[in-house]
Amino acid sequence: MTSYVLQFQRSLSAKVHEYLVLCKHKVVMLLALTAVVGQGLAPYVGRSLLEQMLTIVGIALLASSAAVINHIVDSDIDKKMKRTDSRPVATGSVTNRQAFVFSMTLLVIGFCMLVAYANWLTAWLTLVALVGYAFIYTLVLKRRTPQNIVIGGFAGAMPPLLGWVSETGSMSAEPWLLVMIIFTWTPPHFWALAIDRKKDYENAKVPMLPVTHGIEFTKTMVLLYSVLLTLVCVLPFLIGMSGNFYLAVSVLLNGVFMYRAWELKFVAKEKSAIKLFIYSIWQLMILFIALFIDKWLI
Numbered sequence: 651m652t653s654y655v656l657q658f659q660r661s662l663s664a665k666v667h668e669y670l671v672l673c674k675h676k677v678v679m680l681l682a683l684t685a686v687v688g689q690g691l692a693p694y695v696g697r698s699l700l701e702q703m704l705t706i707v708g709i710a711l712l713a714s715s716a717a718v719i720n721h722i723v724d725s726d727i728d729k730k731m732k733r734t735d736s737r738p739v740a741t742g743s744v745t746n747r748q749a750f751v752f753s754m755t756l757l758v759i760g761f762c763m764l765v766a767y768a769n770w771l772t773a774w775l776t777l778v779a780l781v782g783y784a785f786i787y788t789l790v791l792k793r794r795t796p797q798n799i800v801i802g803g804f805a806g807a808m809p810p811l812l813g814w815v816s817e818t819g820s821m822s823a824e825p826w827l828l829v830m831i832i833f834t835w836t837p838p839h840f841w842a843l844a845i846d847r848k849k850d851y852e853n854a855k856v857p858m859l860p861v862t863h864g865i866e867f868t869k870t871m872v873l874l875y876s877v878l879l880t881l882v883c884v885l886p887f888l889i890g891m892s893g894n895f896y897l898a899v900s901v902l903l904n905g906v907f908m909y910r911a912w913e914l915k916f917v918a919k920e921k922s923a924i925k926l927f928i929y930s931i932w933q934l935m936i937l938f939i940a941l942f943i944d945k946w947l948i
């Protein structure tokens with residue numbers, strides 16, 4: 651009897667893990683953090699903490715829904731790449747139909763939550779981000795052009811704007827600066843990984859930059875984008891949106907980013923690219939936390 655219970659518990663937790671993988675839960679958590687910061691930096695309009703938290707859950711559900719659709723649409727590519735060949739839809743352990751029902755459930759619940767706890771503008775803009783990632787990037791751009799992630803990166807950059815609009819109900823210049831930060835961060839974030847995994851993309855015939863233009867050219871682009879990112883990150887300070895604390899953290903983080911990108915280009919070791927990719931994730935997380943701390947705790 652106990653062994654049946656144990657077996658049931660194990661297969662249940664394996665299923666839960668599969669569905670979390672489908673949602674790209676770690677990416678979604680970082681997206682959600684950037685949305686929280688968008689909310690936190692917006693002018694205070696008296697919304698309750700509960701409404702704010704439920705709004706973030708709504709955004710996270712739509713982002714998860716987009717990730718599940720990405721697994722369905724990309725399963726042909728995922729099957730051909732080492733990094734992705736054990737994903738649940740690629741292996742068939744979750745069927746297309748199950749994944750589709752799951753993604754639509756997340757979509758409907760997330761959209762309704764945004765209408766109920768934020769506003770229609772936030773709900774529609776989040777849906778635009780979903781379509782941008784799940785269809786325009788995944789179905790069209792990823793398979794056609796090495797600029798895929800530059801254009802597609804726009805969807806992943808939207809959460810701070812979504813957080814801000816959920817507070818104010820309208821768009822203004824400041825949240826677009828936050829969008830620009832993630833937008834310029836995305837190419838070096840992804841190309842560092844793509845350099846490391848070039849063979850995967852070659853095998854799957856996906857026209858990522860290292861495949862179409864070579865590793866050296868991609869490294870140069872990573873370095874140039876790291877300089878651009880450093881400049882863009884200063885803008886919140888220059889317009890008076892953030893103060894000295896944010897500026898110091900930003901300069902430090904981006905200094906390390908540029909150094910690592912320079913190292914990747916000129917003194918590359920075997921693991922330089924993947925280390926830069928991992929660093930990029932920590933960098934964005936700390937940068938956004940610094941924006942928040944700068945506004946509320948300093």
Ligand code: HEM
Pocket residue numbers: 676677680681684733787799802803804806807832836839840843931934
């Ligand atoms: C079009 C834009 C983007 C592309 C092409 C991209 C690409 C990737 C890829 C291929 C991975 C590896 C995933 C894996 O091995 O499962 C990854 C990981 C990750 N990305 Fe991005 N990314 C993009 C935008 C973003 C954005 C906007 C964020 C957050 C704000 C983000 C956060 C992360 C995180 C946290 C991970 C680590 C996930 C893990 O360890 O499972 N990415 N990204």
Ligand SMILES: CC(C)=CCC/C(C)=C/CC/C(C)=C/COP(=O)(O)OP(=O)(O)O
Pocket residue numbers: 674677678681709712713714716717720724734776777779780783792805806808809
């Ligand atoms: C509603 C909303 C805010 C949507 C955000 C969309 C979202 C989840 C963006 C994250 C981007 C991402 C993980 C790209 C991975 O590229 P890939 O799919 O080519 O990577 P893979 O090879 O790992 O599948």
